[in-house]
Amino acid sequence: MKYRLRFSKTGRLRYISHLDLMRLFTRAFRRAGVQLRYSEGFNPHPRISCAQPLSLGAEGVSEYLDIEVVGVENNLVDRLNAELPEGLRVAQAAGLPAENASRAAAIVRWADYEVRFMRSSLNACPSAIEERVVREKWTPSEKTKALTEFLAQGEIWVDKKSKKRRQTAQRTNIRPLIDRFEILYHSENTEYHNEDTVAAACGFRLRLATGSAAHLSPILALQAYFKYLGIPLDESSLNITRLNLYDWQMRPLL
Amino acid sequence: MTKQTDEKKTIEWAALETLLAKVEKPGRYIGGEYQAIIKEKADVRFGFAFPDQYEIGMSSLGLQILYEILNQQADIACERLFAPAPDMEEEMRRVGLPLFTLETRTKAAALDLLGFSLQYELSYTNVLNMLDLAGLPLLAVERGDEHPLILAGGPCVFNPEPVADFFDCFAIGDGEEILLDLIAAYKESRQLGEGRAELLHRLAKISGLYVPSLYEPVYLDNGRLQGHRPLVPGLPAQIKKRLVMDLDQFKHPQNPIVPFIETVHDRAVVELFRGCTRGCRFCQAGMIYRPVRERSSDGIFDLASELIDCSGYDELSLLSLATNDYSDIENLIDRLMKLGRQRQVALSLPSLRLDAFSFKVLDEIQKYKKTGLTFAPEAGTQRLRDVINKTITEEDIYGGLEQAFQLGWTTVKLYFMIGLPTEEDDDIDGIAAMAANIVKLGRQVLGKNFGRMNLTVSVSHFVPKPHTPFQWFPQNHRALLIKKIERLQEAFRTLRGGVRLQYHDPAQSHIEAILAKGGRETSAIILQAWKNGARFDSWREYFDYDRWLQAASDSGVDSDFYALRDLSTAEYLPWEIIDTGVDKEYLAAEWEKAGRAEWTPDCRQGCTACGVNRLGFGVCPSYSKPTTAMAAQTPLKEGRADV
Numbered sequence: 001m002k003y004r005l006r007f008s009k010t011g012r013l014r015y016i017s018h019l020d021l022m023r024l025f026t027r028a029f030r031r032a033g034v035q036l037r038y039s040e041g042f043n044p045h046p047r048i049s050c051a052q053p054l055s056l057g058a059e060g061v062s063e064y065l066d067i068e069v070v071g072v073e074n075n076l077v078d079r080l081n082a083e084l085p086e087g088l089r090v091a092q093a094a095g096l097p098a099e100n101a102s103r104a105a106a107i108v109r110w111a112d113y114e115v116r117f118m119r120s121s122l123n124a125c126p127s128a129i130e131e132r133v134v135r136e137k138w139t140p141s142e143k144t145k146a147l148t149e150f151l152a153q154g155e156i157w158v159d160k161k162s163k164k165r166r167q168t169a170q171r172t173n174i175r176p177l178i179d180r181f182e183i184l185y186h187s188e189n190t191e192y193h194n195e196d197t198v199a200a201a202c203g204f205r206l207r208l209a210t211g212s213a214a215h216l217s218p219i220l221a222l223q224a225y226f227k228y229l230g231i232p233l234d235e236s237s238l239n240i241t242r243l244n245l246y247d248w249q250m251r252p253l254l
Numbered sequence: 255m256t257k258q259t260d261e262k263k264t265i266e267w268a269a270l271e272t273l274l275a276k277v278e279k280p281g282r283y284i285g286g287e288y289q290a291i292i293k294e295k296a297d298v299r300f301g302f303a304f305p306d307q308y309e310i311g312m313s314s315l316g317l318q319i320l321y322e323i324l325n326q327q328a329d330i331a332c333e334r335l336f337a338p339a340p341d342m343e344e345e346m347r348r349v350g351l352p353l354f355t356l357e358t359r360t361k362a363a364a365l366d367l368l369g370f371s372l373q374y375e376l377s378y379t380n381v382l383n384m385l386d387l388a389g390l391p392l393l394a395v396e397r398g399d400e401h402p403l404i405l406a407g408g409p410c411v412f413n414p415e416p417v418a419d420f421f422d423c424f425a426i427g428d429g430e431e432i433l434l435d436l437i438a439a440y441k442e443s444r445q446l447g448e449g450r451a452e453l454l455h456r457l458a459k460i461s462g463l464y465v466p467s468l469y470e471p472v473y474l475d476n477g478r479l480q481g482h483r484p485l486v487p488g489l490p491a492q493i494k495k496r497l498v499m500d501l502d503q504f505k506h507p508q509n510p511i512v513p514f515i516e517t518v519h520d521r522a523v524v525e526l527f528r529g530c531t532r533g534c535r536f537c538q539a540g541m542i543y544r545p546v547r548e549r550s551s552d553g554i555f556d557l558a559s560e561l562i563d564c565s566g567y568d569e570l571s572l573l574s575l576a577t578n579d580y581s582d583i584e585n586l587i588d589r590l591m592k593l594g595r596q597r598q599v600a601l602s603l604p605s606l607r608l609d610a611f612s613f614k615v616l617d618e619i620q621k622y623k624k625t626g627l628t629f630a631p632e633a634g635t636q637r638l639r640d641v642i643n644k645t646i647t648e649e650d651i652y653g654g655l656e657q658a659f660q661l662g663w664t665t666v667k668l669y670f671m672i673g674l675p676t677e678e679d680d681d682i683d684g685i686a687a688m689a690a691n692i693v694k695l696g697r698q699v700l701g702k703n704f705g706r707m708n709l710t711v712s713v714s715h716f717v718p719k720p721h722t723p724f725q726w727f728p729q730n731h732r733a734l735l736i737k738k739i740e741r742l743q744e745a746f747r748t749l750r751g752g753v754r755l756q757y758h759d760p761a762q763s764h765i766e767a768i769l770a771k772g773g774r775e776t777s778a779i780i781l782q783a784w785k786n787g788a789r790f791d792s793w794r795e796y797f798d799y800d801r802w803l804q805a806a807s808d809s810g811v812d813s814d815f816y817a818l819r820d821l822s823t824a825e826y827l828p829w830e831i832i833d834t835g836v837d838k839e840y841l842a843a844e845w846e847k848a849g850r851a852e853w854t855p856d857c858r859q860g861c862t863a864c865g866v867n868r869l870g871f872g873v874c875p876s877y878s879k880p881t882t883a884m885a886a887q888t889p890l891k892e893g894r895a896d897v
């Protein structure tokens with residue numbers, strides 16, 4: 001039987017890689033007594049796969065995991081949560097009726113992200129964009145204007161490193177891969193409202209193409225925007241949260 | 255005074271998090287793994303420090319065992335610390351973040367006790383680096399009541415002298431009981447309001463603990479050591495190692511921490527036994543952990559099944575110095591294989607001797623995935639193998655390999671050492687000759703599959719170790735080792751058919767010898783090397799020989815006094831402050847026999863009177879009356895298959 005799970009990966013667990021996560025899940029399934037089906041062949045692997053790997057350092061609020069188990073399982077959510085460490089929670093599990101149901105990885109097309117500049121008690125480093133916004137006393141409408149102009153470009157060309165040939169970067173037009181690109185302001189986020197660090201103030205909401213056919217990482221999208229603004233971007237100060245994943249009809253995967 | 259995790263004693267997650275985005279493998283520093291134990295409040299906070307990176311430290315069974323034992327005590331919190339990788343160290347120093355524990359992010363300097371596990375000598379500069387990152391004075395004499403007590407254990411402390419200046423106290427032998435005794439004494443001392451000096455006096459009286467500041471090395475006119483003089487009355491002249499005789503009393507680890515990130519040994523591990531009876535003359539573990547102490551077969555089985563249930567690992571490995579020596583091995587492996595089939599757990603058996611039974615087992619557990627076979631002949635000729643008392647014969651290896659090739663194995667790795675006592679060019683050539691014979695055998699047996707054969711010959715440089723029959727042997731000079739490697743390379747050049755020759759860095763081995771056999775003066779070299787920037791010396795990419803040579807000359811210490819000098823069996827050696835139970839006379843007799851290429855049998859076949867049975871542990875479990883027929887017995891077959 002195939003199941004799809006929706007889970008979140010937050011807190012400290014954002015610092016473990018996709019492979020670490022797969023290992024972690026495999027072990028948690030074993031502890032919970034859920035028998036995964038294994039692939040055949042010389043090097044059998046458990047049949048378990050994610051809709052789209054989350055990059056190291058990013059949080060995911062609605063992530064999806066497809067599994068294939070021997071037989072039928074009940075109460076997967078509670079049984080798994082009992083075996084998962086803090087930072088990993090399964091919210092929903094659903095059986096995929098058709099044996100030949102497409103894997104989440106095959107149907108995922110879009111992803112929503114929220115990107116914020118990280119706050120730090122040690123080195124309060126205001127992001128360059130906010131520095132400039134403050135220095136030049138940009139109004140929110142001016143910020144929006146810059147963004148509107150950025151998006152109004154018919155084509156946005158960047159050097160995209162291909163996974164297979166790490167060395168060679170490909171010129172890619174990423175404009176079609178951007179569906180939404182919005183700036184988040186102080187007032188929209190009461191949570192950060194009273195912070196005195198400017199760094200906490202600025203963030204972005206993005207909807208970008210994802211999946212094996214066409215993929216744009218939020219970092220690459222922001223790099224392009226900051227390059228357009230002529231402002232350096234410190235990638236290590238970005239706090240990325242993937243909010244959800246959708247199919248081609250913009251339906252969440254579960 | 256109860257230490258708690260209040261603000262000043264811990265670092266904030268947010269402070270750590272700003273660094274995590276900048277370093278490789280941030281998962282090393284986050285803690286919170288499955289079955290990690292977090293105690294917000296504890297009477298005694300004990301830091302278990304492993305002076306290498308997380309992936310290596312977390313593969314240590316000793317860490318998992320002691321972590322569990324200490325944390326079972328309600329009033330003790332045992333927390334882990336590892337050496338941050340160079341990129342993390344740089345970030346920590348840049349923002350002034352001190353070394354912290356993974357569990358509660360307690361600053362190392364705020365711990366009550368901080369114990370280092372010393373598994374290899376080349377980790378010594380990491381200890382200093384960690385103390386420095388903790389903001390602690392490196393030298394024991396510079397630390398006071400406000401600092402944690404700095405301890406060390408592990409195989410390296412069987413010669414504690416090279417690092418004696420850095421530690422307050424050493425725990426010699428198995429840690430299970432000794433650490434609890436130590437902590438109990440610590441608590442009592444604290445209750446009585448004693449200072450550090452009184453605490454150290456207390457500890458020095460506990461069996462198995464060595465407080466180096468309470469002993470003074472005494473030198474002869476010629477600069478050689480005469481002995482160690484206790485500075486206060488009532489201290490033992492020698493520190494006897496502490497051992498756990500009944501391992502079944504300590505069923506650990508039952509709930510090991512399951513790391514988030516992949517570690518070197520990412521699997522469930524059960525220990526079969528400690529100690530070894532084979533008596534290889536170069537092997538320190540084989541001498542210092544005598545006598546053999548086995549876990550019961552039922553105990554191992556129970557532990558294994560609990561372990562795989564609670565961890566979710568899909569691989570189980572058995573740990574010991576020579577798996578086949580375990581008394582009930584066939585029965586145990588049969589049961590474990592059944593368990594493995596039930597729970598879909600792969601069994602991995604290191605140090606397996608290649609006999610008929612092993613092949614049956616290997617064939618079953620490797621049905622799908624045939625990993626490599628490993629042999630450790632250690633030396634290239636039978637004569638030299640007799641010298642080192644390694645009883646594997648070439649017939650064993652060829653016979654085993656023939657069978658292995660027939661069963662479909664194609665990947666083979668052989669381990670050798672060069673720079674052994676009495677070694678000649680013939681012995682070096684013998685290594686290449688063996689490789690050539692295996693290639694020939696592979697061609698015969700594998701036929702058209704010969705192209706898939708993958709033979710690796712790994713050559714390391716012999717480093718004489720304290721408390722072994724070879725402790726008196728001067729290590730080969732680096733120049734000589736290089737010549738020997740060149741000779742090997744030359745011989746291998748003519749070999750065709752997928753043979754790879756791997757060898758270690760002789761410079762690293764030279765430093766290892768200095769650190770292994772040095773006396774107290776060696777501390778100055780280590781300190782200077784660290785100041786010169788040395789750390790992660792066991793990592794080829796970080797090791798810098800010049801730093802060490804410079805350190806030796808800066809500190810004005812004759813670094814090679816013990817490492818490269820032909821030592822006399824009559825002289826007192828720095829590590830004689832530690833009593834392993836094996837008599838010096840026995841080691842000397844073995845050293846002499848080695849010179850005559852004379853073989854000593856495995857003492858399971860009859861006691862060879864090493865002396866350890868007199869250490870006061872009761873009867874040596876492997877003890878049996880010496881038999882006169884002893885010499886006539888054939889050596890046990892041996893070989894290794896790491897699967």
Ligand code: SF4
Binds near residue numbers: 861878
């Ligand atoms: S006392 Fe005898 S049986 Fe025991 S370890 Fe030593 S040689 Fe072996």
